[in-house]
Amino acid sequence: MSNPLITRRPWLATLPLSLLTMSALAADASSITAEKPNRVITPEKTRPATSEKVVKKAADVKTEGIPPKATDPKKTQPAVNAHPVDVFELPEIEVVGNTPLGATGLELKRIPGNVQSAEDEEIHRHEAFGLTDFMNRRLESVNINDTQNNPYQPDITYRGFNASPLLGTPIGISVYQDGVRVNEPFGDTVNWDLIPQIAISSMELVPGSNPLFGLNTLGGAMSVRTKSGFSHPGFNAQSNGGSFGRQAYQAEYGGSKGNFDWYLAGNIFRDKGWRPFSPTSVNQGFGKAGWENDKTDLDLSFTFADNNLQGVGPTPQNMLQESWTSIYTAPDVTKNTLYFVNLKGSHRITDKLQLTGNSYNRNNSSNSSNSNTNEDCATLVSGIECLDSNGGSLIPGTFAATRTLQNGTGVNVQLTSDYTIASHENQLVAGGGYNYGNSNFSVASQDAVFAPARNEIAVNPLTTSVKINGQNTYSNVFATNNFSLFKWLHANTSMNWMQAQVQTTDQIGTALNGNNVYARVNPSAGFTFNPLDAFSLDTPLKEFTTYFNYNEGFRAPTAVELSCADPNAPCTLPNSFVSDPPLQAVVSKTLEAGARGNFSQALKWNFALYQTRNSNDILFLNSPGSVINGYFHNVGTTQRQGVELGLSGLVLDTLNWYLSYGFVDATYQTTAVLSNALGSETVTPGSRIPSIPQNTLKFGSEYEIIHNLFFGGDLQYVSSQYARGDDQNIFPQIPGYTVVNLNTRYVINKHAELFAMGRNIFDNHYASFGQLGQNFFQNNQTTTFMGPGAPATGYAGVRIHWD
Secondary structure, three states: OOOHHHHHOHHHHHOOHHHHOOOOOOOOHHHOOOOOOOEOOOOOOOOOOOOOOOHHHHHHEEOOOOOOOOOOHHHHOOOOOOOHHHHOOOEOOOEEEOOOOOOOEEEHHHOOOOOEEEEHHHHHHOOOOOHHHHHHHHOOOEEEEOOOOOOOOOEEEEOOEEEOOOOOOOEOEEEEEOOEEOOOOOOOOOOHHHOOHHHEEEEEEEEOOOHHHOOOOOOEEEEEEEOOOOOOOEEEEEEEEEHHHEEEEEEEEEEEEOOEEEEEEEEEEEEOOOOOOOOEEEEEEEEEEEEEOOOEEEEEEEEEEEEEEEEOOOEEHHHHHHOOOOOOOEOEEEEEEEEEEEEEEEEEEEOOEEEEEEEEEEEEEEEEEEEEEOHHHHHOOOHHHHHHOOOOOOOOEEEEEEEEEEEEEEEEEEEEEOOOEOOEOEEEEEEEEEEEEEEEEEEEEEEEEEOOOOEEEEOOOOEEEEEEEEEEEEEEEEEEEEEEEEOOEEEEEEEEEEEEEEEEEEOOOOOOOEEEEEEEEEEEEEEEEOHHHHOOOOOOOEEEEEEEEEEEEEEOOOHHHHOOOOOOOOEEOOOOOOOOOOOOOEEEEEEEEEEEEEEOOOEEEEEEEEEEEEEOOEEEEEOOOOOOEEEEEEOOOEEEEEEEEEEEEEEOOOEEEEEEEEEEEEEEOOOEEEEEOOEEEEEOOOOEOOOOOOEEEEEEEEEEEEOOEEEEEEEEEEOOEOOEOOOOOOOOOEOOEEEEEEEEEEEEEOOEEEEEEEEOOOOOOOEEEEEEEEEHHHOOEEEEEEEEOOOOEEEEEEEEEEO
16 A cells, blocks of 8 residues: 555655655645645755755756745745745756855756766665665666775775775775865875765765866766755654674754754764674764855854774685685774864855855874784795794784874865856856865884784884875866757856875985975866757657766876885885885876656666776786785876666656666776786786776665555676786686665654665675785785675664654
């Protein structure tokens, strides 16, 4: 039996009951007055998809037929006694933020690219414990390489480009939270555990080398916007637990009074880990206070995190065959602490002119302790002798302890004009920013021996070997213009001048001193064409848009890369650095063409073709015969090209479903001599880049079996991939795999809901990552180290809600 509210509002079935049923599904359908065509009526939310506070900022969006901006904050808040139509007066449109600040945006039909977006409802509907988990299970061309085997420390790949928390990974995706770039200053890494998922209002994954998203946007950019008291009023809390000692607690509260609003959220996550020495402890907090009137909107937010993440990383495949939980060495510990303050504001100068900006300060302290085998073990006949060593003349293991203190601060502003040009609609956005990052990095090491469980035990004090300061200054000036030649043809042009100054100062000697400046103008040009509007065709196919786009981006070498770039003096990542020749900046150029549309609510679709070519790509190369020593090097031209296809819909008001496919062909385009842990290798044009599977297929659905009882599931298929280090493609690939997850939920009443989920329900033993190496515990045997996937697990919990 269908819920009467969903029957009258079919699109409501696409939202999670954790948010809807707490008040909306219990409401009588007759309480909602007759709706106007295409009106969004979202219980307890005041924005259409992918945009925060859009109801309060109607004039921010450049669209046809949108009513004037709501000017009274009291009228923009959902209220129990308020007439529903008074609250929801916007047409149902998809709005995409076209700059990181995201205060203004464009209709999706004006965006020349396959932008993927999601709101908090969809993230929660997947019962995702984190943002990366949702991306891996739902978004096209996204895949996880589980290098650390910790749920909060995955390598995310998108269209063959990486966003990772690990130094040494070539980063090609920029990540923003409320307009602030959160790639860390020292190595452009992304600490996923510092982004509070519970506070996410919406997220967008922007494809290509979009210059407006600044440095590191080689293959794409991700923009996250957080909740506010106006957009998410009321109290929500949930707890769940299950396999391997997992416990998770979340709570959020939002509200408003007059022109003021507030929002508070917290997340506590505990997990013992399914492998030895791999517990996780995550503590996140987020708060936001805001004030606004009819012209000005100010939000001050604070993000806090104090996390302890432990993972044991990849293990030789023959050891995994003996036991799926086996480890190579342990422990590997990362402790992250974050204090992040962001002031964001906008002021409407006129009805068609708006000034937006932010100012922030972000402090991150990261301490890690990594266990490593010492190459002295290779001199022994048997690895057992390495384990039996008690700290004599042979030193079998080493702890590398790093401490990274990173501070980022900056100011970014933009001016948006919606004035028409010769009676043609036009949106012009111009702005710029100054962002400064300061990093203090130190490395200490200590000798260690192995316990029988292969965990290391230190035998002497830490000795500091490296202490450097890195300073990054990033400046940019940009402009982007979207001009409507006709209502069915829109042209988009952009440019962004960026300058990056990267300075390193050796705090022990002078060998690591350096100062490098990189600057470039990055352009973009594209168009969207709506053929149905152009020819006034009335067909079952609706909102049909085709597009083409070309853009360029670049990535400046980071302090860690510039300090470790000499093949004659390799580094142990990240525990030693030398004075090195400068690296060249990476330049990316992307072409994309595609189309999207829908056949009613039952079937929405999108299709995209793309190609990105990088010149002067930077990789971390192993020194011959070494697993951990290496250097950064420009390797010439690489290419990622592929296809994306997405299908989704709502059938019979009770069945939500989606199906997506991504094909990524990532190859070297020049001949180059590289090296891995086994020695030198020569790559030629056409050699596949490791750790990038060519095919990903994702399917998911959710069905209302009986009234208020929902059952759903999802599947991810990932094809084979070459192990990291096998750039020559001569070793067997890591096999492809399929993972199936199930979830169910039952709405007790408007205040409570029960839910449960099962992950990898068929207990498939699979590996999402591989790396060539030598097993010192088994006579220096050449092998592939693999990152095993978690076995079958189950969790259950409860949600509560009050207005």
